Amino acid sequence: MLRAVGGTDLPRPVRETARVPDPRAAAPPFRRLPPDAGFLAAADLEPLRIFALALLLVFVCVERVLFAVAAVPCFRLFVCPNPKLSDSKSRRAAPVDKPPIHRLNDPFSSDASQNLTCSTLSLPWVAHGRRTCCGICSDIPLCRSRVFPLCIATSPAALLRGAAPFSMDFTSAVWTHRLLMAAIQSSIAEEVHPDIALVERAKAGDTAAFEQLMRQYERQIFRVAQHITQNREDAEDITQDVFLKAYEKLEQFQGNSKFSTWLVRIAVNESLMRLRKRKTNRTVSMDEDVHTEDGSIPRDFAEWRPNPEQIFNQGELGDILRRTIQGLPPGFRTVFTLRDIENLSTEETAEALGLSVPAVKSRLLRARLQLRERLSRYFRQQKKETQPA
Amino acid sequence: MTCTDFLSKLTDYFDGQISSELLEEVRAHTAGCRHCEVVLSTTRQTIQVYRDNELYDLSTEFQERLHTAVMARCRMK
Numbered sequence: 460m461l462r463a464v465g466g467t468d469l470p471r472p473v474r475e476t477a478r479v480p481d482p483r484a485a486a487p488p489f490r491r492l493p494p495d496a497g498f499l500a501a502a503d504l505e506p507l508r509i510f511a512l513a514l515l516l517v518f519v520c521v522e523r524v525l526f527a528v529a530a531v532p533c534f535r536l537f538v539c540p541n542p543k544l545s546d547s548k549s550r551r552a553a554p555v556d557k558p559p560i561h562r563l564n565d566p567f568s569s570d571a572s573q574n575l576t577c578s579t580l581s582l583p584w585v586a587h588g589r590r591t592c593c594g595i596c597s598d599i600p601l602c603r604s605r606v607f608p609l610c611i612a613t614s615p616a617a618l619l620r621g622a623a624p625f626s627m628d629f630t631s632a633v634w635t636h637r638l639l640m641a642a643i644q645s646s647i648a649e650e651v652h653p654d655i656a657l658v659e660r661a662k663a664g665d666t667a668a669f670e671q672l673m674r675q676y677e678r679q680i681f682r683v684a685q686h687i688t689q690n691r692e693d694a695e696d697i698t699q700d701v702f703l704k705a706y707e708k709l710e711q712f713q714g715n716s717k718f719s720t721w722l723v724r725i726a727v728n729e730s731l732m733r734l735r736k737r738k739t740n741r742t743v744s745m746d747e748d749v750h751t752e753d754g755s756i757p758r759d760f761a762e763w764r765p766n767p768e769q770i771f772n773q774g775e776l777g778d779i780l781r782r783t784i785q786g787l788p789p790g791f792r793t794v795f796t797l798r799d800i801e802n803l804s805t806e807e808t809a810e811a812l813g814l815s816v817p818a819v820k821s822r823l824l825r826a827r828l829q830l831r832e833r834l835s836r837y838f839r840q841q842k843k844e845t846q847p848a
Numbered sequence: 849m850t851c852t853d854f855l856s857k858l859t860d861y862f863d864g865q866i867s868s869e870l871l872e873e874v875r876a877h878t879a880g881c882r883h884c885e886v887v888l889s890t891t892r893q894t895i896q897v898y899r900d901n902e903l904y905d906l907s908t909e910f911q912e913r914l915h916t917a918v919m920a921r922c923r924m925k
């Protein structure tokens with residue numbers, strides 16, 4: 460809608476007097492449009508749009524009447540020109556309840572021919588039968604083509620099953636999509652972890668993206684593996700296996716958890732398997748030795764020096780810390796490693812270990828208390844040695 | 849609050865997942881109980897000393913081997 464702007468008292472600038480013919484004005488190199496002025500967005504296209512909508516309405520009415528009277532799927536007249544979507548063979552082959560999921564071009568991105576993901580959210584576009592949606596705005600059916608102004612969401616088969624017929628003019632769909640995106644983007648932007656984009660790229664075959672993920676998490680995975688297995692060679696083998704497995708099973712990562720937690724979970728499983736292999740005569744599990752009450756009641760009440768780093772040199776301190784954590788049962792060691800060394804949350808630790816949150820909390824308390832007790836011996840002893848009474 | 853109650857709240861205390869009333873109770877207990885005060889401070893140091901000292905790190909030699917092996921497999925796929 461146009462608004463009159465003549466109601467102000469300000470004098471209008473007189474443009475006519477200052478008119479100098481601009482040589483570039485006669486033949487502009489290209490037409491520059493504001494980025495959001497998509498097709499049919501300009502005000503001078505308004506009548507055309509109304510006409511298109513009227514035409515559409517007639518089309519839809521005729522189609523619905525024909526469909527209702529003759530049960531003819533005249534729908535095909537309106538089929539989206541996208542061959543993937545309108546290919547009746549592939550549609551018939553797929554069961555209605557489990558529509559095939561294709562990755563499609565983002566109809567709104569500037570180079571729709573190459574883009575595999577939604578330009579706003581970097582999420583893959585997904586086709587459910589006739590619907591093409593990005594993962595977030597899955598309620599809005601969108602025809603992939605910019606040419607065809609109509610998108611009908613309900614297939615004849617679904618209509619026969621009693622689903623509501625639903626049609627939408629493409630322009631409205633575009634603007635609904637954009638408004639929705641603008642509204643949710645701010646909240647989504649912080650939640651979508653940068654890893655998700657890397658994972659999507661890796662899924663599409665970009666090995667460099669996977670290498671970057673590997674660089675980000677190889678140290679963490681190695682530390683987790685070495686803390687559980689207490690063996691460098693095993694930890695190296697496990698680290699390699701984790702990334703090979705992760706690449707193989709990348710499609711299974713749905714983004715419901717952090718990518719790092721997913722990797723840690725693979726690493727924990729591989730490490731426990733390795734421990735079992737090494738000790739063939741007995742089983743090793745997360746539950747081993749955790750029922751012992753040893754160390755859960757504090758016995759040592761001597762205060763330490765505030766900084767053990769000041770008493771020991773780096774090598775000595777490292778040895779003490781390694782020796783001390785080695786002495787913990789694997790079930791405690793693993794929880795302490797994930798929670799306190801790798802800084803996972805209680806929930807993430809529970810997820811990575813397949814334990815309940817209360818179980819993680821209880822193991823963490825006992826792991827911390829046992830470590831404290833064991834370290835007290837070293838640090839208190841050292842204190843006595845350095846301060847002979 | 850008894851010493852056993854104090855111990856059962858220790859994990860939540862370190863995770864900052866404790867109500868302000870319980871926090872007050874924990875503080876009141878440690879102010880009056882020398883043993884629990886020591887347990888609290890030395891447990892805090894235990895966590896801190898493990899956080900501050902990275903015990904294991906991968907060697908550059910292994911890192912190169914890892915990248916070569918994994919990337920070779922990725923490109924095969």
Ligand SMILES: [Zn+2]
Pocket residue numbers: 850851854877881883884885
């Ligand atoms: Zn006490």
